[in-house]
Amino acid sequence: MKKLISNDEAICVGCNRCVRVCPIEGASVIYETDGQIKVRVDESRCIACGACIQSCRHNARDYEDDTVAFLNDLRNGQPISMFAAPAYRTGGMDGDRVLAWLRQMGVKKIYDVSLGADICTWAHIRFIQKNNPEAVITQPCPAIVNYILMHEHDLIKYLSPIHSPMLCTAIFMKKYRQVNERIAALSPCIAKAHEFEETGYVNYNVTLKKLYEYIRDNHIQLPSEPFEFDHEEAALGRLYSMPGGLKENVELYLGKQLRIDQAEGTDIVYDALKSFARQQGRDLPSIFDVLNCLEGCNIGTGCLHERNRFEVNAVMDQNRKNVMNECDRPEYEHLYEKFDQTLRLDDFIRRYAPRHIQKYTVNGEQMERAFAALDKTTEEKRKFDCGACGSDSCYDMARKIALGIDVPSNCIQEEKMVIQADHEKILSLSKSNLENINKILEDISEIKGLSDEIVSLVKNVDGAIRAYSAMSNEIASIAFNINILALNASVEAARAGEHGKTFSVVAQEVRSLADKSRNTVSKADEISEKAVRSVDVINGKIENISKVVLQAHSEITDIYNSTQGALRDFDS
Numbered sequence: 001m002k003k004l005i006s007n008d009e010a011i012c013v014g015c016n017r018c019v020r021v022c023p024i025e026g027a028s029v030i031y032e033t034d035g036q037i038k039v040r041v042d043e044s045r046c047i048a049c050g051a052c053i054q055s056c057r058h059n060a061r062d063y064e065d066d067t068v069a070f071l072n073d074l075r076n077g078q079p080i081s082m083f084a085a086p087a088y089r090t091g092g093m094d095g096d097r098v099l100a101w102l103r104q105m106g107v108k109k110i111y112d113v114s115l116g117a118d119i120c121t122w123a124h125i126r127f128i129q130k131n132n133p134e135a136v137i138t139q140p141c142p143a144i145v146n147y148i149l150m151h152e153h154d155l156i157k158y159l160s161p162i163h164s165p166m167l168c169t170a171i172f173m174k175k176y177r178q179v180n181e182r183i184a185a186l187s188p189c190i191a192k193a194h195e196f197e198e199t200g201y202v203n204y205n206v207t208l209k210k211l212y213e214y215i216r217d218n219h220i221q222l223p224s225e226p227f228e229f230d231h232e233e234a235a236l237g238r239l240y241s242m243p244g245g246l247k248e249n250v251e252l253y254l255g256k257q258l259r260i261d262q263a264e265g266t267d268i269v270y271d272a273l274k275s276f277a278r279q280q281g282r283d284l285p286s287i288f289d290v291l292n293c294l295e296g297c298n299i300g301t302g303c304l305h306e307r308n309r310f311e312v313n314a315v316m317d318q319n320r321k322n323v324m325n326e327c328d329r330p331e332y333e334h335l336y337e338k339f340d341q342t343l344r345l346d347d348f349i350r351r352y353a354p355r356h357i358q359k360y361t362v363n364g365e366q367m368e369r370a371f372a373a374l375d376k377t378t379e380e381k382r383k384f385d386c387g388a389c390g391s392d393s394c395y396d397m398a399r400k401i402a403l404g405i406d407v408p409s410n411c412i413q414e415e416k417m418v419i420q421a422d423h424e425k426i427l428s429l430s431k432s433n434l435e436n437i438n439k440i441l442e443d444i445s446e447i448k449g450l451s452d453e454i455v456s457l458v459k460n461v462d463g464a465i466r467a468y469s470a471m472s473n474e475i476a477s478i479a480f481n482i483n484i485l486a487l488n489a490s491v492e493a494a495r496a497g498e499h500g501k502t503f504s505v506v507a508q509e510v511r512s513l514a515d516k517s518r519n520t521v522s523k524a525d526e527i528s529e530k531a532v533r534s535v536d537v538i539n540g541k542i543e544n545i546s547k548v549v550l551q552a553h554s555e556i557t558d559i560y561n562s563t564q565g566a567l568r569d570f571d572s
Contacts, residue, residue: 045357049146049292074106116166139159139162141292149355168348189205258285262290264294440556444552445553
């Protein structure tokens with residue numbers, strides 16, 4: 001099958017919204033690159049339901065259709081006819097003016113799929129009346145067909161063999177109106193491209209969204225002249241694009257003879273189909289009318305989504321009233337009698353071939369390894385089931401990890417546990433650092449105490465030196481006085497002559513002793529002055545050290561207090 005869903009992994013943020021809405025296991029593959037979670041599409045498993053595109057808020061998902069190729073071929077003279085799905089009336093533009101513009105562009109014939117829907121209803125009724133099947137799953141929705149053919153083969157036997165309204169229209173155009181040129185579909189659905197590819201009747205899937213965007217981007221002025229289809233007016237088939245549209249058509253003709261159940265939306269319909277398969281024929285409806293899109297084709301995957309459900313339903317309700325005013329049950333009987341006369345039921349029958357997709361299987365050992373990778377070692381952890389990873393449960397995520405389509409780092413609980421472990425390591429390290437800071441503070445306090453003690457001792461030494469200096473000055477003064485006395489004694493001894501010789505010797509010795517004392521004191525003063533200068537220098541150094549110690553003590557105290565406060569906040 002051709003690739004339809006495009007994925008810009010560069011702008012994917014790994015939010016898992018696309019994973020959460022994807023109904024197919026393995027269609028969304030989660031991986032990690034450069035520490036960033038990313039999601040890619042596995043086209044081999046994707047059913048083109050479009051849910052991921054509508055859920056993505058980062059424009060990472062888009063789809064591809066044939067709008068550009070169709071317009072280019074039309075400009076180049078390629079003969080093309082087309083049909084328009086009923087949703088063209090609710091798509092956000094004046095659909096009739098768009099079709100008038102396409103006719104101006106060169107489209108040969110334009111049909112309304114509502115006619116094909118009438119044929120589809122007729123074919124369903126005649127098939128059920130002829131074959132009385134146990135149960136039928138209707139298949140106007142190609143995403144549903146993709147799902148059954150790819151992933152739920154047990155349901156193929158229930159899948160309605162009647163072609164979708166679009167294919168019924170294409171077959172009617174080719175086999176009954178001899179439209180031989182290429183056919184384009186103005187479609188509200190991405191997945192229709194796969195239906196057209198498999199059946200071969202339609203060449204272009206031109207979605208309403210891409211065509212309307214092209215018209216706006218290129219500022220195309222649409223014509224105002226009236227537009228009409230190239231066939232007779234359709235009946236209630238124009239309601240097919242609403243949820244329960246087929247049911248309403250069948251019941252208009254058959255009343256409440258058949259039990260018709262319905263389900264719409266990716267959140268419901270695929271689980272409902274799984275339940276249908278498990279019923280094994282018990283209590284099944286005659287018709288199970290299913291649609292991929294919650295609001296039906298009117299707000300399909302290939303629509304602009306500019307109108308809400310109430311605006312769309314108002315348009316469709318008016319269509320219903322118009323049809324009901326124009327025809328009643330006898331009119332339908334007449335229409336179906338005409339179909340009986342002009343159409344062959346076998347022309348509108350489709351044969352299905354299952355597509356063989358690799359089945360995912362996981363054993364208990366692989367699951368245990370996956371749970372170990374997630375650090376989910378207890379039942380409590382294994383049933384956390386927050387859904388942030390995009391899986392419905394922790395078990396589903398572990399299964400995906402075992403299959404290699406998810407990664408442990410995508411688990412918020414596992415990441416939380418890693419963060420918690422880091423938190424505890426940081427907490428332990430912070431507490432250890434706090435203890436070290438406290439020890440440094442104690443050591444600095446001790447250094448500060450020793451510094452103060454040294455300052456005190458140095459001051460005592462300085463005082464002693466200065467006291468000694470004062471004593472030296474006194475000794476020098478005494479020596480000076482003794483020297484004067486000795487000098488006077490020598491003079492007197494000289495006057496005494498012979499009798500004064502002995503006294504003269506004593507006087508000389510006394511003067512010599514005074515000179516020695518004065519010289520010694522002089523040397524001591526020099527040493528004392530050097531000591532005083534050194535003590536002054538030491539005092540200056542110790543004062544600087546004391547300032548540095550005080551500053552360090554203050555700064556580390558601030559660090560200690562702020563760390564302690566931060567630690568309390570971090571711990572809480």
